[in-house]
Amino acid sequence: GAVVSQHPSRVICKSGTSVKIECRSLDFQATTMFWYRQFPKQSLMLMATSNEGSKATYEQGVEKDKFLINHASLTLSTLTVTSAHPEDSSFYICSAKPSGRKLFFGSGTQLSVL
């Protein structure tokens, strides 16, 4: 299957700082990538759809100014959590879809905001 790489796998930061998470498609080009968030023992919540060369599409209730998404190339999308607060602590997962209808996920990033 297709490989999606996500870094870092774990990050701890102080409240008020910004954190950047990278998502790369290693063996395919992805015009669209997706960012999910998962709270403990809950389902995957789609945060936004990242489109190469254009603005991301955010789901209802997701603050676009807090969660900045940049899809600068066909293989890289980044999610920046700005001015992080403890309530932003969560597991963030990116995904991408090569041609076809299967979605492939990165390994996730556990963000802990102190």
Added chain:
Amino acid sequence: DQQVKQNSPSLSVQEGRISILNCDYTNSMFDYFLWYKKYPAEGPTFLISISSIKDKNEDGRFTVFLNKSAKHLSLHIVPSQPGDSAVYFCAASPSNTGNQFYFGTGTSLTVIP
């Protein structure tokens, strides 16, 4: 509005027996369904998928069954192994857009040695 539902949050099965994970959906526009397996602190990994033109798809120990009239799909794992212990998510994608995926809430499977 949860369009994809997994009503069993957890399931325990003895090693070697069959595991059956269920998923229901409400949107008749869904025409492609996927199952993912997720370990803690890892991203979901793709397991198996099925198109609505089929009612069964098999891959090794994993078989997915689709009942369109009942809007129900199930994942069968046989024989179950301890390494299968994980959270399983079903997902559905509608025919009118290839980029939307709706996920269920997951079922935590424990395979007891």
